[in-house]
Amino acid sequence: MSVTLKDVALAARVSISTASRALGGSGLTSERTQQRLTRIARELGYRPNPIARGLKTGQSRLVGLLVHNLANASFQVMAEVVQARLKALGYQMLLCIAGDDPQLESDTLTTLADHRVDGLIVVPTGKNGARLTALANEIPIVCLVRRDDGTDLETVLADDSEGAYVGTRYLIELGHRRIGIIVGRPDTTSGRERLSGYVRALREASIQVDDALIHAGHFEPETGAASCRKLLDLAEPPSAIFVANHEATLGVLRVIAERGLSIPDDLSLLCYEHSPWFEWHRPAISIVDNGASDLANLAVDRLLHRMDAKGNGADGVREYRVGARLVKRDSCRPFDPSPRKSSATKSSRAKA
Amino acid sequence: MSVTLKDVALAARVSISTASRALGGSGLTSERTQQRLTRIARELGYRPNPIARGLKTGQSRLVGLLVHNLANASFQVMAEVVQARLKALGYQMLLCIAGDDPQLESDTLTTLADHRVDGLIVVPTGKNGARLTALANEIPIVCLVRRDDGTDLETVLADDSEGAYVGTRYLIELGHRRIGIIVGRPDTTSGRERLSGYVRALREASIQVDDALIHAGHFEPETGAASCRKLLDLAEPPSAIFVANHEATLGVLRVIAERGLSIPDDLSLLCYEHSPWFEWHRPAISIVDNGASDLANLAVDRLLHRMDAKGNGADGVREYRVGARLVKRDSCRPFDPSPRKSSATKSSRAKA
DNA sequence: CGCATTGCTGCAAACGATTGCAGTATTGGC
DNA sequence: GCCAATACTGCAATCGTTTGCAGCAATGCG
Numbered sequence: 001m002s003v004t005l006k007d008v009a010l011a012a013r014v015s016i017s018t019a020s021r022a023l024g025g026s027g028l029t030s031e032r033t034q035q036r037l038t039r040i041a042r043e044l045g046y047r048p049n050p051i052a053r054g055l056k057t058g059q060s061r062l063v064g065l066l067v068h069n070l071a072n073a074s075f076q077v078m079a080e081v082v083q084a085r086l087k088a089l090g091y092q093m094l095l096c097i098a099g100d101d102p103q104l105e106s107d108t109l110t111t112l113a114d115h116r117v118d119g120l121i122v123v124p125t126g127k128n129g130a131r132l133t134a135l136a137n138e139i140p141i142v143c144l145v146r147r148d149d150g151t152d153l154e155t156v157l158a159d160d161s162e163g164a165y166v167g168t169r170y171l172i173e174l175g176h177r178r179i180g181i182i183v184g185r186p187d188t189t190s191g192r193e194r195l196s197g198y199v200r201a202l203r204e205a206s207i208q209v210d211d212a213l214i215h216a217g218h219f220e221p222e223t224g225a226a227s228c229r230k231l232l233d234l235a236e237p238p239s240a241i242f243v244a245n246h247e248a249t250l251g252v253l254r255v256i257a258e259r260g261l262s263i264p265d266d267l268s269l270l271c272y273e274h275s276p277w278f279e280w281h282r283p284a285i286s287i288v289d290n291g292a293s294d295l296a297n298l299a300v301d302r303l304l305h306r307m308d309a310k311g312n313g314a315d316g317v318r319e320y321r322v323g324a325r326l327v328k329r330d331s332c333r334p335f336d337p338s339p340r341k342s343s344a345t346k347s348s349r350a351k352a
Numbered sequence: 353m354s355v356t357l358k359d360v361a362l363a364a365r366v367s368i369s370t371a372s373r374a375l376g377g378s379g380l381t382s383e384r385t386q387q388r389l390t391r392i393a394r395e396l397g398y399r400p401n402p403i404a405r406g407l408k409t410g411q412s413r414l415v416g417l418l419v420h421n422l423a424n425a426s427f428q429v430m431a432e433v434v435q436a437r438l439k440a441l442g443y444q445m446l447l448c449i450a451g452d453d454p455q456l457e458s459d460t461l462t463t464l465a466d467h468r469v470d471g472l473i474v475v476p477t478g479k480n481g482a483r484l485t486a487l488a489n490e491i492p493i494v495c496l497v498r499r500d501d502g503t504d505l506e507t508v509l510a511d512d513s514e515g516a517y518v519g520t521r522y523l524i525e526l527g528h529r530r531i532g533i534i535v536g537r538p539d540t541t542s543g544r545e546r547l548s549g550y551v552r553a554l555r556e557a558s559i560q561v562d563d564a565l566i567h568a569g570h571f572e573p574e575t576g577a578a579s580c581r582k583l584l585d586l587a588e589p590p591s592a593i594f595v596a597n598h599e600a601t602l603g604v605l606r607v608i609a610e611r612g613l614s615i616p617d618d619l620s621l622l623c624y625e626h627s628p629w630f631e632w633h634r635p636a637i638s639i640v641d642n643g644a645s646d647l648a649n650l651a652v653d654r655l656l657h658r659m660d661a662k663g664n665g666a667d668g669v670r671e672y673r674v675g676a677r678l679v680k681r682d683s684c685r686p687f688d689p690s691p692r693k694s695s696a697t698k699s700s701r702a703k704a
Numbered sequence: 705c706g707c708a709t710t711g712c713t714g715c716a717a718a719c720g721a722t723t724g725c726a727g728t729a730t731t732g733g734c
Numbered sequence: 735g736c737c738a739a740t741a742c743t744g745c746a747a748t749c750g751t752t753t754g755c756a757g758c759a760a761t762g763c764g
Contacts, residue, residue, distance in 0.1 A: 002490065004720060015744045020722060030742060047466050051406045052720030055749045060403060061467075070431055071628060076422040083449055087460075092467055095447040097435055108439075114399050115413075115444055138354065221632055250632035257634030276423060277629055280573055280602035282609025356750055367714045372752060382712065404750030407719045 003046045012040045023048075054116070063119045063303070064094045064112040066105070072246060073275040074292040075123070078144070081296035082121060089304070091118070102127035109135060119303045124148035126188065140306035144299045147189045147319075154306065156299040156320045158290040160190045163324030164197030164244050167270050167288040170326055171240045172205045175335030176268060180213045180231040180238035182224055182252065184245045191216060194244040194272070213238055217248070224248025228255040239335050240268035244288075246275070253281075264333040271331075283330035294322045355398045364392045375400075406468070415655070416446045416464040418457070418474045424598060425627040426644040427475070430496070433648035434473060441656070443470070452571075454479035461487060471655045476500035478540065492658035496651045499541040499671075506658070508651040508672045510642040512542045515676030516549030516596050519622050519640040522678055523592045524557045527687030528620060532565045532583040532590035534576055534604065536597045543568060546596040546624070565590055569600070576600025580607040591687050592620035596640075598627070605633075616685040623683075635682035646674045 009019040014033065022029040022037035023046075029037075054060050065082050067075045083093040094117060098104040102125045109128070112120060113135055120141045124132065129150015132141060136153055143155040164183075171179050181198050184191030195216065202209050212234055215227035224243065228251065231238055243249045249271050256263060263269050263283055271278060271287045278285040298320055361371040366385065374381040374389035375398075381389075406412045417434050419427045435445040446469060450456040454477045461480070464472060465487055472493045476484065481502015484493060488505055495507040516535075523531050533550050536543030547568065554561050564586055567579035576595065580603065583590055595601045601623050608615060615621050615635055623630060623639045630637040650672055 006720075016721080017723075017745075018743055020720095021743085024722080026723095028742075033742085047462075049407075049720055050467055051403055051412060052749090053722075054403045055401075055407050055720080055751090056722045058749080070422055070428040071425075073423075076428070079422055079447070080449055083447065087448075087463065092446055092448075092463065094444055095431070095435065096439075096444075097432055111439065111444065115402055221628075250629055254632045254634050276573075277602055280606045282606050358750075368751080369715080369753075370713055372750095373713085376752080378753095380712075385712085401750055404719090405752075407721090407750080408752045410719080 002049075003044045004049070005046070008037065008041050008044055008046050011044060012037050058116075059118050060116045061091050062094050062115060062117045063091050064096060064115075064117040064121070066096045066098055066108055066112070066120070066122045068100050068123055068125075069097055072273075074145070074246070074273050074290065074295075077274070077292045078296040078299075081293050082300055085297065085300045098125075100125055106131055113139065119307045121299050121303055124151075126150070140303060142299050142303045142306065145190070145295060152318055154302055154318050154320075156295055156302060156322065157189065158295055159321040159323050160193035160290070161197040161200070162321075163272070163288045163290060164194035164242070165201045166197075166324060166326050167242055167244070167272070168198045168201035169204070170286075170328075171242060171268060171270060171332065172201060172207070174240070174268065174332060175337075176238075176240040177207055177335070178210070178213065178236060178238040178240075180215070180241040182215045182217075182227045182231075182241065182243045182245055182248050184216065184219055186216050191245075198242065198244070217245075219245055219247035221247060221249075221251035221254070224251030225255050226251070228252040232259065232261075238267075240270065240332065242270045242272075244272045246271070246273040249275075249278075249285075263331050268332040268335075274327075279329070285331045286329040287327050289325045289327050291322045291324060298322055354401075355396045356401070357398070360389065360393050360396055360398050363396060364389055410468075411470050412468045413443050414446050414467060414469045415443045416448060416467075416469040416472045416474075418448045418450055418460055418464070418472070420452050420475055420477075421449055424625075426497070426598070426625050426642065426647075429626070429644045430648040430651075433645050434652055437649065437652045450477075452477055458483055465491065471659045473651050473655055476503075478502070492655060494651050494655045494658065496647060497542070501541075504670055506654055506670050506672075508647055508654060508674065509541070510647060511673040511675050512545035512642070513549040513552070514673075515624070515640045515642060516546035516594070517553045518549075518676060518678050519594055519596070519624070520550045520553035521556070522680075523594060523620060523622060523684065524553060524559070526592070526620065526684060528590075528592040529559055529687070530562070530565065530588060530590040530592075532567070532593040534567045534569075534579045534583075534593065534595045534597055534600050536568065536571055538568050543597075550594065550596070569597075571597055571599035573599060573601075573603035573606070576603030577607050578603070580604040584611065584613075590619075592622065592684065594622045594624075596624045598623070598625040601627075601630075601637075615683050620684040620687075626679075631681070637683045638681040639679050641677045641679050643674045643676060650674055 005016055005019050009016045012019065018029060019037055022034045023041055050061055063086050065079060070076055079095060086093050094112060096108045096112065098108045105125050106128050109131060117139060120139050121144050122141060123145050124143050126146060126148045129148045132148060132153060133151040135141060141153055143153050147155050147157060168179060183194050186192055199209055217223040217227060231241060243252050261267050269285060271285050274287060274289050274292060278287055357368055357371050361368045364371065370381060371389055374386045375393055402413055415438050417431060422428055431447060438445050446464060448460045448464065450460045457477050458480050461483060469491060472491050473496050474493060475497050476495050478498060478500045481500045484500060484505055485503040487493060493505055495505050497510065499507050499509060520531060535546050538544055551561055569575040569579060583593060595604050613619050621637060623637055626639060626641050626644060630639055
């Protein structure tokens with residue numbers, strides 16, 4: 001096949017071990033041989049075989065990243081960040097996509113473990129806590145974005161409660177009183193926390209929480225569309241909608257367009273998470289940015305830390321929070337109390 | 353560490369080689385020992401160490417996928433398809449992201465080769481042909497989506513010329529005569545081919561090709577926006593725009609919104625490649641689908657074929673084409689010859 | 705009953721690197 | 735000039751598997 005250490009050693013007329021030591025920079029060889037071997041290795045195009053090395057050292061230089069999908073922009077940037085960071089450190093990323101399916105997650109975890117990854121970053125479904133805990137005895141693991149309640153693994157989370165709070169407060173400050181929210185399933189941490197942030201902001205402003213304005217559901221455009229319709233059909237429809245569930249946004253936008261409503265004139269819209277087309281959409285959509293790249297970076301940091309401090313299982317902190325950031329664009333405007341009912345009108349395109 | 357073959361052999365009171373043969377399903381062991389060993393292995397939780405196996409067999413069971421980014425929806429689905437297909441075959445995908453940067457591509461290629469991947473699917477930048485050719489002697493490689501002119505590696509391409517032809521003809525059939533096109537850089541195969549399909553369709557319909565209607569540039573929203581502005585500012589602006597460059601679409605949509613133009617009433621819009629929000633956008637945007645998942649599937653097929661038929665370098669076909677598909681939605685309508693100039697009007701929302 | 709065939713099984717050598725231990729120059733001190 | 739210390743270098747074992755070859759029992763045939 002390719003050039004092995006043996007070939008280099010042969011060419012340099014030294015033993016394999018000397019060659020290994022010289023190239024490995026162990027400092028146990030003379031300056032001269034080291035330089036000579038480096039030169040010869042380069043000339044021959046020698047590149048160490050990580051498989052053989054791995055067998056001896058017990059490391060694969062591979063790190064697994066397990067996400068739900070790639071359609072979600074947050075996962076995209078996380079994947080890109082993780083791959084870039086790891087690459088710089090000589091690791092390679094093994095990217096796996098397990099949907100939101102616990103069975104598939106479990107299988108994939110097995111595959112990853114089989115491949116002897118040196119570390120693992122997982123966005124858990126939440127249904128494989130025991131499995132993850134068991135695996136954590138073999139491999140350093142860090143959970144990302146979601147908490148798996150079945151385990152106490154180190155977890156890097158977005159501060160969803162704070163994010164939703166900040167977003168809701170922004171809308172309140174603009175004068176909105178009836179604020180609809182479309183949020184993720186209550187059996188996910190993010191769903192629960194975003195909802196709690198919303199409620200907290202309302203309470204703080206002494207606004208009555210109206211259950212009719214709260215819609216929780218799966219992460220799909222269809223669900224978002226359905227929720228949006230219900231909100232708009234209310235006798236007293238909201239003047240602002242906070243779509244705190246990224247995937248639902250597409251559906252919401254469609255319904256708004258269908259009804260001929262104009263943003264932000266007829267309705268203020270605030271969304272969650274970053275997506276390239278939120279910026280380019282007209283009007284540009286204001287968002288609460290959950291800081292996907294910060295999350296990914298922190299997860300890598302923590303994983304690296306764990307991989308270094310091998311073995312010492314318990315080191316205090318088990319949960320890290322990354323702050324959310326409000327990005328104001330053009331989809332929210334101060335509440336205008338002039339009577340305007342649901343989808344009836346669609347006037348006012350005049351530039352103010 | 354974990355359970356090794358030795359442990360299994362010891363527990364079963366057979367030699368390591370017998371254990372290996374029994375579990376490997378070589379058919380060289382008696383039915384009885386085979387079953388016994390399988391049972392014991394399961395009980396002990398034995399899982400073969402791919403690193404050790406790899407060292408012996410020279411295989412890593414890893415396949416590299418090198419793409420430009422993950423923001424492009426086509427790359428997303430390709431990554432998902434490749435990972436799913438490979439997983440089913442016991443391979444794992446090593447996903448690398450090298451932007452459109454030849455240097456980074458070259459580095460990444462090295463990393464991938466170092467990790468001894470069993471195969472490689474590459475979306476080439478086009479600047480590392482020699483490198484790829486050299487690498488192909490060691491590793492089966494299939495190029496995807498783009499052709500690298502510096503090499504004659506097997507390549508799976510979208511039929512971009514056909515796609516652009518079909519799209520353009522569709523617009524012509526709707527009665528459009530002045531059709532603007534925004535297309536990729538002419539130094540990429542896709543850029544050239546899409547343009548050629550456009551020109552072919554026009555010629556076929558005996559429509560004069562007007563260079564002012566053709567904009568080629570980098571794959572970025574900004575470029576798209578700039579091109580779109582120029583098109584709309586023409587003395588005789590187009591009645592339809594074909595954005596045959598996926599990344600540019602965001603910019604185009606923004607400019608259209610900024611000018612208060614309505615699609616498809618004021619302008620027909622046809623885009624290239626699939627993206628989830630094209631469907632959910634109102635009006636839903638018609639596209640020419642390049643068949644990303646077909647492309648990925650075919651690339652995997654070809655790669656597997658190469659990996660089987662190891663060594664025999666030259667087998668006739670070197671280029672595979674995957675047909676494009678026109679997906680009609682709501683962003684194109686028949687040409688209305690009534691005089692309507694640029695951004696002046698924005699009437700007509702009445703449901704037809 | 706003897707011998708060749710068949711069917712399993714075990715021994716041992718790989719695969720390509722790392723590393724503890726022992727051996728050999730080289731140097732300096734006395 | 736001799737010996738100890740120092741500085742390299744080489745031998746060989748090892749990581750967990752696979753696999754060619756040889757050994758050995760059981761079987762069938764004459």
